[in-house]
Amino acid sequence: MTRFVSITSTLIVAAALAVAACRRGDDPRAALDRFFGTAVRHDYAATYDCYDAAYRAKVSREDFVRHRADASPLQGYRVVSLEQHGDRARATVALDFGPSAKAGRLAPVSTTVEENLVRERGGWKISVL
Numbered sequence: 417m418t419r420f421v422s423i424t425s426t427l428i429v430a431a432a433l434a435v436a437a438c439r440r441g442d443d444p445r446a447a448l449d450r451f452f453g454t455a456v457r458h459d460y461a462a463t464y465d466c467y468d469a470a471y472r473a474k475v476s477r478e479d480f481v482r483h484r485a486d487a488s489p490l491q492g493y494r495v496v497s498l499e500q501h502g503d504r505a506r507a508t509v510a511l512d513f514g515p516s517a518k519a520g521r522l523a524p525v526s527t528t529v530e531e532n533l534v535r536e537r538g539g540w541k542i543s544v545l
Contacts, residue, residue: 510526510528
């Protein structure tokens with residue numbers, strides 16, 4: 417009986433820590449890091465999962481992954497600014513893309529983009545308005 421209580425207590429503590437870790441990382445900055453980090457790693461299926469339900473309803477995972485695989489490779493990003501207002505946020509992000517033969521670009525290029533985020537089902541997602 418004591419062993420059962422010990423194992424059960426350990427499992428409860430582990431589950432609580434896992435839930436707390438997920439919530440601690442669930443803010444707009446963490447969502448941006450997931451979104452751009454997966455794109456840098458070319459894990460486009462995971463990048464797709466960072467979009468809100470409205471975008472995923474319009475664009476299939478297969479189409480998104482195929483399009484991203486053909487696009488310029490993202491090599492790095494830096495969040496320049498981030499403002500949160502309730503369940504919405506807006507970020508300015510500096511992006512660095514590698515050379516792309518398909519785009520006829522032999523040198524890397526940098527640009528800045530604006531990203532909108534929305535809290536959806538308790539988590540933050542990229543929103544294409």
